[in-house]
Amino acid sequence: MTDLSSGAPESVRQRLVLPLDVGGLDAALAMARRVSPWFGVMKVGHELYGEAGPRAFDALHELGCAVFCDLKLHDIPNTVERAAAAHARHGVEIMNAHASGGVEMLRAFAAGAAAGAAAIGRPTPVTLGVTVLTSDPDASAFDERLGWTRDAGLDGVVCSAHEVERATAAGLRTLVPGIRLAGGDTHDQARVGTPGATIARGATWLVVGRAVTAADDPEAAAATVAGEVLDALGA
Secondary structure (H helix, E strand, C coil): CCCCCCCCCHHHHCCEEEECCCCCHHHHHHHHHHHCCCCCEEEECHHHHHHHCCHHHHHHHHCCCEEEEEEEECCCHHHHHHHHHHHHCCCCCEEEEEHHHCHHHHHHHHHHHHHHHHHCCCCCCEEEEECCCCCCCCCCCHHHHHHHHHHCCCCEEECCHHHHHHHHHCCCEEEECCECCCCCCCCCCCCCECHHHHHHCCCCEEECCHHHHCCCCHHHHHHHHHHHHHHHHCC
8 A cells, every 4th residue: 555654645535524523623623634644624513513613614624624514404405505605605625414314405505605605706615415325224215315416416425435436327426335444343323434435436435433533543544544545546
């Protein structure tokens, strides 16, 4: 495996997403600083957003990180559109909504994301439909939700490693949680994949959380993940 102990190239960093479910904003920023040489995208989910709100988006941007707003919007279309616009006005680079909300809601989500970004003169965020959570062993709803996401004009889906090829065939990008190092603890995830194998399947982004943030040496774990990805890309 390629030695990336001092950091990863941008071609790898921008494909690796770190969930900052590590406590409050100070702890999240400390972790982001530690692993940003390997991970270029930081995920703000419900836990960190509940602790810090939109300040988390702004603080991570100040560190030079891209931000994935992982709040999985799901409500009536008007509410989703307004919420998407509000989050996009903070310049987040990636955001998502539950694909189970249907085509009309997903279209409203995309419209809100575009309007919010335009209001601050920023590019429209990448919009993703969450298909089936990786903690759910039953992915039978995937194809229908994939279709709704495509028909709504979103950029891609959040899916497990097992569905990457189907999403790619539909012309959508893929952000894949449930990534674990070989032999690592799967925790509460049911449908998992390793970094190298999932990139080899065609995944666009990998979300790697506890395998890095809960490691005794997060920097070493991050370097291992990045090295697998670089090797799989054939770079």
